[in-house]
Amino acid sequence: MAVAAHILAAVDHLNLRYIQALDDLSMEGWLNSFSPAADSAYVCISEENDRRGLPLALMLDDCRARLEDRVTFVTKIWAGTFQPYRTRHFVQRLACEAREEGLCQAVSNFSVTLIQEDGTARLLTTGVYQDVISLTEAGAFIKTRRAVYDANVLPQYFVYPI
Amino acid sequence: MDMPGDQSVAAKAAWPLIWPRKLNQIPKEVFVSPGLFEAELKTIFHGDIWHPVAHAAELPNPGDFKTFSLGRTPLLITRGADGKINVLVNSCTHRGTQVEMCAAGNRKEFECPYHRWAFEISGELIGCPGMSEFSPDFDKSRYGLARLRSAEFLGVVFATMGDNTPALAQWLGEDMIRAMKVILGDGRLKLLGYQKVRYQVNWKAYNDNDGYHAGLLHTAFRLLNWQGGKGAQFMTENGHMSIMAELQPLRNVGFLKDPSLITFKGQDPAKRASVLELFPIGVMVKHLDTINIRFAIAHSHDCTEVHYAYFAHQDDDEEMLRHRTRQASNLLGPCGMISMEDASIFQRIHIGSFSPGVAEFQKGVKDPYALPVDVAQNDETGQLPKWEYYRRLMNFQRAEI
Incomplete structure (x- = not known):
């Protein structure tokens, strides 16, 4: 079933809000990309674990409370400990399908460049977002996002979600 | 000591x-x-010295393997048809080509692509094309993938390249x-x-x-x-x-x-x-x-x-x-x-x-x-x-x- 143009626009707008928030190092903005529902979720998992059916993730926030706890960790508990860095995210929607009323399912490619204090940039990883998106009058919000990253051996640790 | x-x-x-x-x-x-x-x-x-290179739970079934490294030496760790774990060197005994490229998987045998030498999951050489024209002293049984000495405790597989490494239990200590x-x-x-x-x-x-x-x-x-x-x-x-x-x-x-x-x-x-x-x-x-x-x-x-x-x-x-x-x-x-x-x-x-x-x-x-x-x-x-x-x-x- 074809997806209406205004829905595609809402999904794209959501993806852009999401990467803009992360590139601005705004964990609040990241959190605000998710649906306020208690079961909204974010899972960041390696391609290897995903392909082999291994459940372990790099970040596993399976409820809204966990998403909020991740914001607390990055902005308060870890503040001043990790090496400062920022990112440039690029996102490209590949597919979008309508599901039951008010929901759609989307797949997008992403790539993340990590930039150190001195401006040195390196590719952190590429990957695929597998999403269930909630469509509301206020716009599109992530119900669940599974970020499957390609760098099975990550080139370095990182702190912010991708 | x-x-x-x-x-x-x-x-x-x-x-x-x-x-x-x-x-x-x-x-x-x-x-x-x-x-x-x-x-x-x-x-x-x-x-x-013993080095932990795998846990048995990573290779639950015969034919399962994972690749790893000991320093720069590439390892191929496998569970053979007999259920035993083998710690092998991931290098063909012919010209030294890397045999397995994947991080993990399951195979019936390993084959080096260069000259199609084939190895059992447990490392023994199965055969090589044109073997009848090899040097007169070629002995197939001596050309299995090189094997590291290994020992297991609570499923953890330890391997060593040394000739004089003490027994694992002694090396670990109580x-x-x-x-x-x-x-x-x-x-x-x-x-x-x-x-x-x-x-x-x-x-x-x-x-x-x-x-x-x-x-x-x-x-x-x-x-x-x-x-x-x-x-x-x-x-x-x-x-x-x-x-x-x-x-x-x-x-x-x-x-x-x-x-x-x-x-x-x-x-x-x-x-x-x-x-x-x-x-x-x-x-x-x-x-x-x-x-x-x-x-x-x-x-x-x-x-x-x-x-x-x-x-x-x-x-x-x-x-x-x-x-x-x-x-x-x-x-x-x-x-x-x-x-x-x-x-x-x-x-x-x-x-x-x-x-x-x-x-x-x-x-x-x-x-x-x-x-x-x-x-x-x-x-x-x-x-x-x-x-x-x-x-x-x-x-x-x-x-x-």
Whole structure:
């Protein structure tokens, strides 16, 4: 079933809000990309674990409370400990399908460049977002996002979600 | 004990570094020297020492394999049709071509693509095209994939390239065997998955985590009242150490909206946390219900790759599996709630070590000229026997004064 143009626009707008928030190092903005529902979720998992059916993730926030706890960790508990860095995210929607009323399912490619204090940039990883998106009058919000990253051996640790 | 020091005469000649007389001082040069790393490869990574390279739960079925590295030597670890685990060199016995490229999988046999030599899962050579025209003394039975000596304890597969490595139980010692039992239970584990990352740090700094830093670097430890202080450290004279922490009961002081993540469903509160650091870079950790083995690869003087492997127990029910998965995913890895900070200091140690002088150990030092006897949970002296072992192994001489 074809997806209406205004829905595609809402999904794209959501993806852009999401990467803009992360590139601005705004964990609040990241959190605000998710649906306020208690079961909204974010899972960041390696391609290897995903392909082999291994459940372990790099970040596993399976409820809204966990998403909020991740914001607390990055902005308060870890503040001043990790090496400062920022990112440039690029996102490209590949597919979008309508599901039951008010929901759609989307797949997008992403790539993340990590930039150190001195401006040195390196590719952190590429990957695929597998999403269930909630469509509301206020716009599109992530119900669940599974970020499957390609760098099975990550080139370095990182702190912010991708 | 016997020291395999003879091999490191070359190291001594190439590295006339004089070690400080005080046992709590480590020359920073050892963290940043590319030439020293070459000597360490020979003496330590390819020498008379056991290295954890896999857990049996990573290879549950015949035909399962994983690739790994011991220093720069590529390994192919397989479970043969007979159910036994083989630690092989991932290099064709013909011209040395890498045989298997994947990180893990299941095969009926291995085939080198170059000249189609085929090998059994357990490493024996099956056959090669044109064999009737090989040299008259070619003996097929001598051309299986090279095999490392290996031994297993609680499912952990250890391998060694040395000719004189002592028996595994002797090399581990009673204290480390006890720590492994606390961490791995009966060893009947189930693989939950991996977090793999490269750190820009020397392997000796990667595996130098002390009891002193735990409540200081790791803010969450403090916030969650995990700063026990009860417990003890155990060291062996061949460089191993373990910390058995008796942590205080967990107290969520309100900053976590989902404290279910850090609940402890296990049976024995005294065993809420244990860390085992086997010389040189084998780490096993149990924290709450998270069971973690860190298989590490020393790639170079400035790059250490760590495969954090997480496990459940084979007898876990669905609820326990889910609990272990969400706790393990968020607690101890490179982005973990109480371990991200370790990752964050590795590269800073490396950058800072390009400077003259020594790294100091102070907390718990009673006599700087003697190895510690009693080490409390929050002391950093637990690292000193390991450093003394390393110094003797690499044949560095201490200063006279």
